[in-house]
Amino acid sequence: MADFATSVRNSYQWDAPSLDIGNAVLDGKLFTDLPVRIPLAMMNRHGLIAGSTGTGKSRTLQLLAEGLSRNGVPSLVADIKGDLAGLSQPGEASPKILERVKAMGREFKPEAFPTEFYSLTGARGTQIRATVTSFGPVLLGKVLELTDTQQSVLSMVFKYCDDHRLPLLDFKDLRDALLYLKDHKNELEQYGGMSPATVGVLVRKLVELEQQGAQTFFGEPELDINDLMRVQDGKGVINVISLADVQDKPRLYSTFMMWLLGQFYFGLPEAGDLDKPKLVFFFDEAHQLFEDASSALVEHIEQVARLIRSKGIGVFFITQTPKDIDNDVLAQLGNRVQHAVRAFTPQDAKDLKSSASTFPPSSFYKVEQTLTSLGIGEALVSVLNPKGIPTEAVHLRVATPSSSMGTIEQSDYDAARRGSRLASKYATAIDRESAHEILSGKLARAAEVRADEEETRARPARATGRARKEKTVLETVMGSSVGRQAARTVTQQVIRGLFGLLKR
């Protein structure tokens, strides 16, 4: 036992500012004098919180977000079930909680944290929007579940619109661009051509997505990442993205989170080694990010995860088993919190082996056995010490969050929204001149030209009017009237390059 205490102390004692996450356990005994911590400076070295359903993953996430907030670090929490909204309310001192906290030699101090709610549909918080262009064809293709052929046609359409200065901002823009190109397929010949049937499929899929409510998400004003990095009275603001209302659209969630990571990646300067991160992402139900992801997309997730570290951004994946995460990404995750694994089926047993194999051998624990016997709110952990070296694995009883562990009412979301400056900033969609307007103009003028032609045939004297109008059509689509869009489009192209459209 003395050995164990010394080993934990050697492994987890340092001076650097740290997040307290709980206490060590060995053979069923809790050590109130052996705290377990994560250095604040290592929170941008990414992490994994894994474990079967109901074992305490979301509470661990909550605890980390609270600790970051107290240290002035904002975070972004993907709230799939609505059970992280409680961060905005003080926790409830139930007898069960008080007992648990007391057994850990601690005191329960209920505390609410500054939170900002967001929603992709606008139902539960500040409306989040992204333009179709900045989303890019690869992510959009994933949302629409496109085949390779359909994907390449979509990429072609984006390229065409870039080249012809047709800004794709909202859903109407993309739909109209597709409809226009379906009727003018010769326009795409120099891009390799495409079949109108494929375009028809794309239009149909787009309409389907639109009917599911996604049209509120695509457009302007686009979410500004600086709004996610606020500190209020010294506490980091916890940005809770409510995703319960898009649970039937997991692809919208996963691609949106990828888009957001990309925005941070391109929007922030290199930061070098900081004493604390600028922001930490928590991806709950992270397996959805990797489900059916093309190898190109997985490669980009890996790349962004690796590079975003140097921008001072941390990323934590929360998932049932490490196997849900691609191996190259897994290799980037320095902090590991593995909650209990409930092994029932042969497949579970295999998963258990692979979860166990991600931990270094321990002189105090049989890893596989420990993983199946961990209690709720307990985990086997190994984190990075301030030098970036993995600590000894330790059986941890996780401290209890100070905020509420439950869901909140719709009326609470509504009240939060009424009190939010950001909610009003993003409340109203802006509809600038973009592909939809330009193309409608073009088609309307073409119709006018046709009408003119008919008239001309009847009354030849009016032919000059027709020539003037044709020039206007050309000017509008190719010319300078949309030139002011160009600068913005270039920046967006850079961001989009991340997702594989542009040559690397």
Ligand SMILES: Nc1ncnc2c1ncn2[C@@H]1O[C@H](COP(=O)(O)OP(=O)(O)O)[C@@H](O)[C@H]1O
């Ligand atoms: N650290 C903790 N302190 C107190 N209770 C906890 C803790 N972790 C888990 N629990 C209890 O277990 C329940 C399930 O935890 P949760 O984090 O929602 O599981 P998961 O996200 O893994 O499905 C919680 O509602 C809470 O009652």
Ligand SMILES: [Mg+2]
């Ligand atoms: Mg959970």
